[in-house]
Amino acid sequence: MYFSAKDPEQAVENMKEILVKAKMPYTNLYNLTEALQExxxxxxVISVFSYGFIVLISLITIANVFNTISTNVNLRRREFxxxxxxxxxxxxxxxxxxFECIFYGLKAxxxxxxxxxxxxxxxxxxVNRGVEMPFYLPVPSMVISSLSVFLVVFVSMLYSMSKIRNENILDALKSETN
Known part of the structure; x- marks a missing residue:
């Protein structure tokens, strides 16, 4: 039997009292509202941990890309x-x-x-083994991720180039990078 009530917790308590008075077991009472809240x-909790993990991995990735591009630009000072x-x-x-930034982003x-x-x-x-559902490709998330890749690459390149932009050409040509 199913019951609908405005105050489900009170309804469950009332049913327990009735079943105890009738000397019947009340272990099979199930409060759907409570289960849904749980x-x-x-x-x-899963979302907080998942998104926290995603943010952490994203920050590590951004730092790695930033470091790689900065090092690449610094090593190519003489070429520039x-x-x-x-x-x-x-x-x-x-x-x-x-064009290099676009190439880096497209390659990634x-x-x-x-x-x-x-x-x-x-x-x-x-997941489909337990629950039947159609395949969904998260296109908006993929577009946001793609734009983020280009943003990180361009910002990293701008920062790196700002460090060597005003460098004297003769000093850069004399420098030895190994």
């Missing part, structure tokens, strides 16, 4: 100075760096998007 709490010394304009230099997405689609499908297959 499920919401569990989902909230040579390009400037043979007449490359600042506009041409910026255009070259923008070329590897990352198929892997993420594959992992999403594997998660779907493992």
């Amino acid at each position: 499920n919401r709490n569990v989902i909230m 100075a040579m390009l400037k010394s043979v007449g490359m304009t600042q506009h041409g230099f910026n255009k070259m760096l923008n 997405l070329l590897y990352g998007l198929p892997v993420s689609v594959g992992i999403t499908y594997l998660i779907y297959k493992s």
Whole structure:
């Protein structure tokens, strides 16, 4: 039997009292509202830990990309100075760096998007064993991630280039980087 009540907790208590007076077991009483609230709490805890983990991994990844691009630009100071010394304009230099950023971002997405689609499908297959549901590809999340990749790459490149932009060409050509 199912009952609907405005105050489910009070209804369960009243039913327990009635069953105790009738000397019947009350262990099979099930408060659906309480169970739903427990499920919401569990989902909230899982969400907090999941999103916390995602943020942590994202920050580590951003720091890694930032460090890699900064090191790459620093190691190429001499190359950049040579390009400037043979007449490359600042506009041409910026255009070259923008193409490099686009290349870095596209290369990362070329590897990352198929892997993420594959992992999403594997998660779907493992969950679909218990609950029938259609496959959903999280396109908005993938678009946000793709834009974030380009943002991180461009910001990292801008920061790195700002450090060497006003460097004297002769000093950069004399420097030895190994």
